[in-house]
Amino acid sequence: MQNIFVDEEFFSQEEIILLDEEFKKYNWELVGSSIPEVQEPTYHWDKTLPSKIIEDLFKSKIQKFLNKQIETIKIYANGNTHGQCGHPHVDVLEQTEGDYYTLVYYYHKNWKPEYGGHLILMEYGGKIIENIFPKSNSAVMFNSKMPHCPLEPTVHCKSMRISIAYKFRVIGDLL
Numbered sequence: 336m337q338n339i340f341v342d343e344e345f346f347s348q349e350e351i352i353l354l355d356e357e358f359k360k361y362n363w364e365l366v367g368s369s370i371p372e373v374q375e376p377t378y379h380w381d382k383t384l385p386s387k388i389i390e391d392l393f394k395s396k397i398q399k400f401l402n403k404q405i406e407t408i409k410i411y412a413n414g415n416t417h418g419q420c421g422h423p424h425v426d427v428l429e430q431t432e433g434d435y436y437t438l439v440y441y442y443h444k445n446w447k448p449e450y451g452g453h454l455i456l457m458e459y460g461g462k463i464i465e466n467i468f469p470k471s472n473s474a475v476m477f478n479s480k481m482p483h484c485p486l487e488p489t490v491h492c493k494s495m496r497i498s499i500a501y502k503f504r505v506i507g508d509l510l
Contacts, residue, residue: 345474380414393501408502414495420487426479434505435479441469443497450492457482
């Protein structure tokens with residue numbers, strides 16, 4: 336279950352231009368989320384991305400990498416500013432049948448180390464497996480049953496940490 340793949344330069348410049356054009360068509364919404372163990376909800380910015388163009392960009396790249404057919408489950412953007420930290424969570428319950436994966440793409444521009452905003456990947460029980468720096472135009476793919484937690488940007492960051500989450504299920508080999 337600990338297969339973690341990182342791509343430091345996920346999209347080409349042409350693909351980034353296409354993604355930028357589509358991304359600005361949709362609006363941000365401030366949403367709250369909570370888990371039973373934590374009494375205070377956390378807030379972050381969310382942008383639903385119903386774009387077939389964006390979906391196809393991610394889907395074709397992932398299918399080529401995995402050499403597998405995949406089915407899109409959900410695609411959306413997360414935005415976090417200083418003070419907006421996520422909770423440890425899984426995207427799919429451990430007992431769920433099938434191969435589910437999450438790809439997190441870092442959409443923000445010119446991210447610096449002092450901005451923080453790392454993604455923590457864990458084992459059940461909380462042991463940290465990976466600490467992923469949110470480098471601009473990079474992506475990390477991992478099993479959706481793996482606990483993970485996005486950390487907030489530091490006080491040094493005056494912009495938003497923007498990631499696009501692409502959640503999918505493997506449905507078979509490519510023909």
